[in-house]
Amino acid sequence: MAETSCRTGIRLGFKLRTTPPGSNNYILFILTLYTFRKMFLIFVVVIVAVVLFLICSFIVLFWRSADADLLLLFKEKFGRGPESLKGQVAWITGASSGIGEYIAYELARAGCRLILSARRRDELERVRSACLREAAGQLTADDILVQVLDVQDFESHKSLVIKVLEHFTKIDILINNAGCSQRAKWMDIELDVDRTLFEINVLGPVSLSQVVLPHMMKRNRGTIVIVSSMVGKLGLPHSRSYNGTKSAVQAYFECLRTEVADNNISITIACPGPTFSNLFLHAATSKHNEKLGRAMSRTEKRMTTDLCAHYIVTALANKLYEVWIAQQPWLAILYIQQYIPDLGRCSCLITQSSKKLPDLLRCNF
Numbered sequence: 274m275a276e277t278s279c280r281t282g283i284r285l286g287f288k289l290r291t292t293p294p295g296s297n298n299y300i301l302f303i304l305t306l307y308t309f310r311k312m313f314l315i316f317v318v319v320i321v322a323v324v325l326f327l328i329c330s331f332i333v334l335f336w337r338s339a340d341a342d343l344l345l346l347f348k349e350k351f352g353r354g355p356e357s358l359k360g361q362v363a364w365i366t367g368a369s370s371g372i373g374e375y376i377a378y379e380l381a382r383a384g385c386r387l388i389l390s391a392r393r394r395d396e397l398e399r400v401r402s403a404c405l406r407e408a409a410g411q412l413t414a415d416d417i418l419v420q421v422l423d424v425q426d427f428e429s430h431k432s433l434v435i436k437v438l439e440h441f442t443k444i445d446i447l448i449n450n451a452g453c454s455q456r457a458k459w460m461d462i463e464l465d466v467d468r469t470l471f472e473i474n475v476l477g478p479v480s481l482s483q484v485v486l487p488h489m490m491k492r493n494r495g496t497i498v499i500v501s502s503m504v505g506k507l508g509l510p511h512s513r514s515y516n517g518t519k520s521a522v523q524a525y526f527e528c529l530r531t532e533v534a535d536n537n538i539s540i541t542i543a544c545p546g547p548t549f550s551n552l553f554l555h556a557a558t559s560k561h562n563e564k565l566g567r568a569m570s571r572t573e574k575r576m577t578t579d580l581c582a583h584y585i586v587t588a589l590a591n592k593l594y595e596v597w598i599a600q601q602p603w604l605a606i607l608y609i610q611q612y613i614p615d616l617g618r619c620s621c622l623i624t625q626s627s628k629k630l631p632d633l634l635r636c637n638f
């Protein structure tokens with residue numbers, strides 16, 4: 274065999290020196306590769322084509338069916354489920370309607386004890402009764418506290434935390450979900466509208482978290498969830514105050530995350546895309562104290578409220594840093610915007626200038 278390879282080497286013009294016995298096989302391998310190089314190239318091309326095909330198929334499947342970022346989808350299948358939160362005390366703001374209401378149901382089914390907060394007591398009582406039904410015997414009336422709260426009334430936050438601690442003695446999870454959206458042209462918006470939305474969407478969560486944090490730090494454990502929005506990651510038209518507040522709230526809590534990591538306190542920022550709720554009924558316009566008063570139509574392309582809430586609770590259970598929850602094409606646009614910002618801007622423009630323009634402009638987060 275070694276003789277053959279030597280002869281082949283000489284025929285091909287190699288000058289073979291006397292080599293140690295172990296390297297003969299290596300030389301033979303190189304020579305065989307050289308002799309069959311065309312076949313080898315074809316083999317490599319086929320392998321590359323198969324790998325590319327698999328990657329493309331995966332991207333197409335992901336594009337068509339994904340409604341959350343990859344890590345969240347993975348954790349939803351293989352990570353900790355909501356039931357891992359059983360027994361924990363969770364405080365939800367904006368629990369009287371929409372996403373907050375469905376987060377309450379998801380946590381009640383998981384066996385969490387709850388504090389339900391918003392401004393409308395009657396709606397909170399309705400959600401409380403529904404939570405007790407959803408909990409199917411895991412919770413008693415005492416396990417769900419209705420606590421009326423206006424996130425804009427910063428002065429009241431400290432005394433509310435004291436009341437909650439008197440009832441439950443601990444707060445494991447704070448979900449800052451209460452929020453207000455907007456529909457108005459950038460140029461027409463009164464500064465007072467920016468101020469109000471900043472109070473509800475940014476300073477409210479900051480103030481409440483600031484009074485809950487000393488308790489969490491003392492216990493060396495806790496989770497704070499911020500229900501932000503896709504518009505916190507990319508600019509969308511006709512809601513400047515909303516865009517600005519959602520970006521801002523993320524920055525405030527990104528900063529907090531770096532300071533409390535040593536205290537075993539985790540911060541989860543959820544960025545949902547269009548989801549069914551009552552968001553437009555109470556959304557701001559360009560005028561101070563004016564409400565949009567528009568109900569969402571069932572025909573709009575939006576995620577169901579319970580699915581959005583399920584993803585948020587999954588993110589919380591798995592202590593994920595930041596999650597994106599949106600149907601296509603919004604999820605893909607988020608990915609493009611995040612990793613290739615200039616292309617992201619193009620895809621946004623293309624989507625908005627398509628025939629669906631009126632529908633998309635009505636979409637607000």
Ligand SMILES: NC(=O)c1ccc[n+]([C@@H]2O[C@H](COP(=O)([O-])OP(=O)(O)OC[C@H]3O[C@@H](n4cnc5c(N)ncnc54)[C@H](OP(=O)(O)O)[C@@H]3O)[C@@H](O)[C@H]2O)c1
Binds near residue numbers: 473546
């Ligand atoms: N739906 C979407 O498409 C979407 C998309 C992305 C992000 N989000 C975010 O998801 C969160 C929940 O909104 P949603 O869609 O579920 O809308 P929603 O049905 O209108 O719920 C908003 C909740 O916030 C409460 N709230 C408003 N102002 C408050 C205040 N000053 N103090 C205390 N509570 C207040 C409301 O309760 P009261 O009126 O009883 O006070 C209500 O429970 C918001 O932060 C929103 O920005 C929604």
